[in-house]
Amino acid sequence: MIVLGIDTSCDDTCVAVLEVRGSRFDVRSNIVSSQIKIHKRYGGVFPTLAKREHKKNLPIVFKKAIREAKIKENQIDLTSVTAGPGLEPCLWVGVNFAKDLARKLNVPIVPVNHIEAHILINFLQLSTSNFLLPAVCLVVSGGHTQLILMEKIGKYRLIGETRDDAAGECFDKVARLLGLGYPGGPAIEKFSKFLLPSSYFQIRFPRPMIKQKNYDFSFAGLKTAVLYDFLKRPKKVRKSKEYKILVAKEVQQAVIDVLILKTIRAVKEFSAKSIILGGGVVRNEELRKQFLQNCKLQMADCKLIFPPKELCTDNGLMVAVAGYFNKEKATKDFDKIVAEPNLKI
Ligand code: KG4
Ligand code: ZN
Numbered sequence: 001m002i003v004l005g006i007d008t009s010c011d012d013t014c015v016a017v018l019e020v021r022g023s024r025f026d027v028r029s030n031i032v033s034s035q036i037k038i039h040k041r042y043g044g045v046f047p048t049l050a051k052r053e054h055k056k057n058l059p060i061v062f063k064k065a066i067r068e069a070k071i072k073e074n075q076i077d078l079t080s081v082t083a084g085p086g087l088e089p090c091l092w093v094g095v096n097f098a099k100d101l102a103r104k105l106n107v108p109i110v111p112v113n114h115i116e117a118h119i120l121i122n123f124l125q126l127s128t129s130n131f132l133l134p135a136v137c138l139v140v141s142g143g144h145t146q147l148i149l150m151e152k153i154g155k156y157r158l159i160g161e162t163r164d165d166a167a168g169e170c171f172d173k174v175a176r177l178l179g180l181g182y183p184g185g186p187a188i189e190k191f192s193k194f195l196l197p198s199s200y201f202q203i204r205f206p207r208p209m210i211k212q213k214n215y216d217f218s219f220a221g222l223k224t225a226v227l228y229d230f231l232k233r234p235k236k237v238r239k240s241k242e243y244k245i246l247v248a249k250e251v252q253q254a255v256i257d258v259l260i261l262k263t264i265r266a267v268k269e270f271s272a273k274s275i276i277l278g279g280g281v282v283r284n285e286e287l288r289k290q291f292l293q294n295c296k297l298q299m300a301d302c303k304l305i306f307p308p309k310e311l312c313t314d315n316g317l318m319v320a321v322a323g324y325f326n327k328e329k330a331t332k333d334f335d336k337i338v339a340e341p342n343l344k345i
Helices: 036-040 047-069 090-103 114-124 168-177 184-193 220-232 241-269 285-299 316-327
Strands: 002-006 011-021 024-034 076-086 109-113 135-140 145-152 157-160 274-279 303-305
Touching: 002 090, 002 316, 011 047, 024 047, 024 114, 024 303, 024 316, 036 047, 036 285, 076 090, 076 114, 076 316, 090 109, 109 114, 109 316, 114 135, 114 145, 114 168, 114 316, 135 157, 145 241, 157 241, 168 184, 168 220, 184 241, 184 285, 220 241, 241 285, 274 285, 285 303, 303 316
Parallel strands: 002 076, 076 109, 135 274, 274 303
Antiparallel strands: 002 011, 011 024, 135 145, 145 157
């Protein structure tokens, strides 16, 4: 079975071709066309501009994905497309493209939840999910920070989420304040790796909501704490590389501390057998390393699963995998498929 996966939920135009034979997944192509250069100027994603770029790029990315997969369009058996959550004007570009294509090829469409896709990409490498469930899933990206209890594929319960900014959004805003560039997460990670003289002064930012016995997050306050610290420093300090390194290290650690503590608490409360990570922020090496260390120390029998770096950020393959696992939802009633910017898991 050949499954097409399309994602245009944010600022990447993504198309992938996945072949499924029995229980074997064969990735035929996975093309991501990034709009980073365009949005860099604004320090964030500009939805109408992103929509225009998706419209221009999607047919080209689709052709490239088909060519690289060495298939013909009419070999596609199933189309899957992100219906939400995401930026509404952007989502519609993918949804409308999928509908036109599915009509032409007379194949059904599976509307995919982007958050579920960030989770299910982990199942690309797993032959069975039995020993991993129930799992606590942490999806942490530029648009979302959610803790989800997964009982089985298709059965999820949202147990906590951010009340304001997502963790990736916090990195993006702090990086912008420090003049480190866009997207902020990779820039914060890069600066956090530089060494500081041990005599340099120290900063401690808050770990928002870490003591609250719920699974919610809040990263807007952390961003504001960084802003206040920044404003009280002399210009010479603010502009120095050392200060940028110090802030990057501390803001990254504050985010990691909260994410790890709440995830582990959820694992214990719900007797989860695994932690499944997904979303752009999971590219962060320090986050991966500290999750591994904490799991080893605190929960040796809980498995930690995360995707390879390139599959943490948005891609079409995660949509194709999610489409395959949800193939019973495939429909040819195309009028019912709509963009749902606030789609819940
Ligand atoms: O999953 P994603 O591609 O898009 C959304 O669904 O939002 O995630 C993008 C987010 C951005 O906020 C970006 O700054 C963050 O992931 N990110 C990182 C790293 N790479 C990307 N955050 C921390 N460390 C990284 N290495
Ligand atoms: Zn995403």
